[in-house]
Amino acid sequence: MSDTVRTVDAGTASSPLLSVRDLKMHFPIKEAAGLGRTRKVVQAVDGVSFDLRPGASLGLVGESGCGKSTTGRMITRLLTPTSGQILFKGTDIARMKEKELRPFRRELQIVFQDPYSSLNPRQTVSNIISTPLRVHNLVPRGQELARVQELLERVGLNPEHHNRYPNEFSGGQRQRIGIARALAVEPEVIIADEPVSALDVSIQAQVMNLLEDLRRDLGIAFVFIAHDLGVVRHFCDEVAVMYLGKIVEQGPREQIYSAPQHPYTQALLSAAPDLGTIRGVPPKERIRLVGDVPSPIDPPSGCRFRTRCWKAEDICATQEPPLTPKSKSGPGHRAACHFAEPKVDLTAATA
Amino acid sequence: MTAPANDASKGPQDAMVDTVPSEGGVTREQRNPAVASRERRTTAMSPSGETPYLVVEDLTVQFPTADGLVSAVNGLSYSVPLGRTLSIVGESGSGKSVSSMAVMGLHDRKRTRISGSIRLGGDELVGLSENELMKVRGDAVAMVFQDPQSSLHPLYTVGNQITEAYRVHHKVSKDVAKKRALEMLDLVGIPNPIRRFKQYPHEFSGGMRQRAMIAMGLVNDPKLVIADEPTTALDVTVQAQILDLLNNLQKEFGSAIVLITHDLGVVAEMADDVLVMYAGRCVEYGTAEDVLARPRMPYTWGLLESIPTVSAANERLRPIKGLPPSLLSLPGGCSFNPRCPYADRVKGERCTTDLPDLLRVDGAGAHTSRCHLHDKASIYEAEVAPRLG
Numbered sequence: 001m002s003d004t005v006r007t008v009d010a011g012t013a014s015s016p017l018l019s020v021r022d023l024k025m026h027f028p029i030k031e032a033a034g035l036g037r038t039r040k041v042v043q044a045v046d047g048v049s050f051d052l053r054p055g056a057s058l059g060l061v062g063e064s065g066c067g068k069s070t071t072g073r074m075i076t077r078l079l080t081p082t083s084g085q086i087l088f089k090g091t092d093i094a095r096m097k098e099k100e101l102r103p104f105r106r107e108l109q110i111v112f113q114d115p116y117s118s119l120n121p122r123q124t125v126s127n128i129i130s131t132p133l134r135v136h137n138l139v140p141r142g143q144e145l146a147r148v149q150e151l152l153e154r155v156g157l158n159p160e161h162h163n164r165y166p167n168e169f170s171g172g173q174r175q176r177i178g179i180a181r182a183l184a185v186e187p188e189v190i191i192a193d194e195p196v197s198a199l200d201v202s203i204q205a206q207v208m209n210l211l212e213d214l215r216r217d218l219g220i221a222f223v224f225i226a227h228d229l230g231v232v233r234h235f236c237d238e239v240a241v242m243y244l245g246k247i248v249e250q251g252p253r254e255q256i257y258s259a260p261q262h263p264y265t266q267a268l269l270s271a272a273p274d275l276g277t278i279r280g281v282p283p284k285e286r287i288r289l290v291g292d293v294p295s296p297i298d299p300p301s302g303c304r305f306r307t308r309c310w311k312a313e314d315i316c317a318t319q320e321p322p323l324t325p326k327s328k329s330g331p332g333h334r335a336a337c338h339f340a341e342p343k344v345d346l347t348a349a350t351a
Numbered sequence: 352m353t354a355p356a357n358d359a360s361k362g363p364q365d366a367m368v369d370t371v372p373s374e375g376g377v378t379r380e381q382r383n384p385a386v387a388s389r390e391r392r393t394t395a396m397s398p399s400g401e402t403p404y405l406v407v408e409d410l411t412v413q414f415p416t417a418d419g420l421v422s423a424v425n426g427l428s429y430s431v432p433l434g435r436t437l438s439i440v441g442e443s444g445s446g447k448s449v450s451s452m453a454v455m456g457l458h459d460r461k462r463t464r465i466s467g468s469i470r471l472g473g474d475e476l477v478g479l480s481e482n483e484l485m486k487v488r489g490d491a492v493a494m495v496f497q498d499p500q501s502s503l504h505p506l507y508t509v510g511n512q513i514t515e516a517y518r519v520h521h522k523v524s525k526d527v528a529k530k531r532a533l534e535m536l537d538l539v540g541i542p543n544p545i546r547r548f549k550q551y552p553h554e555f556s557g558g559m560r561q562r563a564m565i566a567m568g569l570v571n572d573p574k575l576v577i578a579d580e581p582t583t584a585l586d587v588t589v590q591a592q593i594l595d596l597l598n599n600l601q602k603e604f605g606s607a608i609v610l611i612t613h614d615l616g617v618v619a620e621m622a623d624d625v626l627v628m629y630a631g632r633c634v635e636y637g638t639a640e641d642v643l644a645r646p647r648m649p650y651t652w653g654l655l656e657s658i659p660t661v662s663a664a665n666e667r668l669r670p671i672k673g674l675p676p677s678l679l680s681l682p683g684g685c686s687f688n689p690r691c692p693y694a695d696r697v698k699g700e701r702c703t704t705d706l707p708d709l710l711r712v713d714g715a716g717a718h719t720s721r722c723h724l725h726d727k728a729s730i731y732e733a734e735v736a737p738r739l740g
Contacts, residue, residue, distance in 0.1 A: 201657045205671075227586065273620045274620075275619045275658070
């Protein structure tokens with residue numbers, strides 16, 4: 001189809017719009033540990049770095065608790081990182097005060113997962129969408145409604161419905177309202193935190209297509225947070241796989257899906273149920289991880305994945321593997337594993 | 352109550368105790384012989400042709416509401432033989448959970464109208480009293496719910512809950528029950544069962560909780576397991592573990608499984624038979640291969656085209672336009688017609704006026720679909736299949 005042309009090469013030459021450097025978020029936990037109160041922390045995100053170019057889309061994938069949403073919330077500064085840098089066009093916003101941050105809030109918007117809890121039920125749609133317009137003084141008084149209707153139309157809703165309340169809309173429509181709210185301030189980056197996982201499949205595809213249109217037409221860069229590997233493959237040029245607060249593998253989409261290097265990525269891909277088998281594609285090799293993700297309060301030493309890894313050896317417990325390019329990997333493809341090697345055909349029918 | 356199996360319809364009961372051939376688990380003493388002797392129709396064969404264990408026929412579930420009567424399930428028929436898995440697929444509100452709750456008899460009797468027939472190993476369940484149902488529920492039929500967090504009691508230990516489930520149906524001492532519970536915990540792959548037995552649900556992770564739920568469900572060796580979105584709340588790697596577990600347990604115990612899900616990937620990996628529901632009706636039914644590889648209903652096509660898969664190429668998704676209809680005001684004719692891209696190919700206004708019957712797709716076989724379109728096979732092959740890659 002002609003409209004699927006992607007701006008894959010959009011700004012490969014240009015400098016990154018957003019750079020995240022060694023971002024950490026440690027949440028202190030209170031624990032009644034008698035007199036000598038130990039100060040424990042949940043290492044939700046522990047040293048995440050990546051670049052996002054204008055108009056690009058980066059997928060953050062991982063299981064619950066891996067820190068992908070926390071990363072998204074830090075980038076939009078809904079959370080203040082414990083340490084690290086968030087460079088937006090070269091300015092570090094990681095520790096900025098609220099007042100200085102204001103103009104940057106306009107550039108970095110977020111779309112939340114749950115369209116039911118992320119819209120104020122007592123406000124009309126018009127109010128929800130025009131609040132950011134007023135906050136940032138984007139539209140002269142009296143012309144807000146016109147802009148709201150334009151935005152509603154843009155996200156595929158009936159502009160006449162501007163004075164309805166969120167409860168009058170279905171889940172998919174609510175998610176569109178959330179997207180319209182993010183679009184209102186004409187951001188350069190949208191953090192989409194599981195934007196479709198609460199929706200039914202047929203509706204999910206509608207919203208995915210909308211996001212794709214926005215990306216193509218408006219050149220918005222996306223950080224796309226999801227646990228659904230199919231959705232991420234569909235939407236993102238670059239994918240970063242997270243495990244227990246760290247990126248374990250990162251690279252161009254095709255590299256990650258067709259030749260994953262890190263054992264965790266391989267396990268994740270092989271665990272995703274796939275329709276291919278029923279259409280005669282030979283079943284993929286199954287890797288079954290045992291056990292659960294360890295606690296981020298007291299993560300394993302060395303490589304954090306080693307407790308569930310079938311390749312783990314002594315070195316994994318003592319030495320943390322850095323996220324580096326591996327001998328057999330393509331350009332831009334990096335993995336954090338001592339024993340990384342590409343594994344092909346985990347996703348059946350990869351062209 | 353509009354249930355047909357009321358006392359008046361019992362008919363010749365006498366000595367026919369139980370004619371179900373050697374199916375274990377039917378040793379319950381107080382089985383109602385009258386119900387057991389109801390005529391066993393042969394029309395509801397499963398797509399495999401095997402003798403079914405669960406037969407649902409013309410099931411209709413209605414809820415009277417302030418806004419009118421909601422028909423959540425409308426004339427649903429299916430059957431599941433022992434050792435096979437039927438997947439019921441559909442979007443939220445399609446009636447997939449409501450129909451399975453009816454099988455378990457979990458609907459509030461005062462607020463629900465259930466008609467049709469649900470037979471378990473030949474015994475009619477519709478119209479049974481609460482007491483009679485209690486004996487079936489958790490024993491011959493077990494249910495695994497979507498959210499293990501809210502379906503386990505937070506104030507009782509996991510072990511306590513499993514032993515209770517066992518002792519309700521077996522007159523045994525606590526020690527025997529405990530032994531059985533430990534066995535089950537071990538079976539579902541919970542490490543260190545003795546320690547876990549004494550723990551509360553909040554001390555379990557999501558995957559472990561779902562395993563405990565499964566252990567509780569299987570403690571009485573049910574012949575039928577209804578799993579309602581058992582892995583939706585779980586991460587993919589844990590989902591894979593749980594699906595494997597269900598598969599292995601089925602191999603071991605030969606139980607029938609009804610798996611309710613919205614994830615077609617899960618269906619492809621688990622199901623023998625697939626039933627697609629839309630707006631309370633079955634719109635397509637057949638073996639997994641038939642329905643997923645040779646679907647013959649535009650709604651099923653739409654579902655397949657909507658999913659971005661891990662293996663698919665990067666093409667634009669083709670969503671189904673519009674929204675699912677409200678069950679209070681279903682569109683006339685085929686419920687799917689306002690969203691159907693092929694409705695204009697049917698001559699006249701049939702799609703909007705006549706409800707299509709659930710008909711055999713190619714004369715033979717058990718693959719059925721509910722659609723007026725004439726040349727479904729050629730449309731699928733020519734237009735839909737290429738888009739699916």
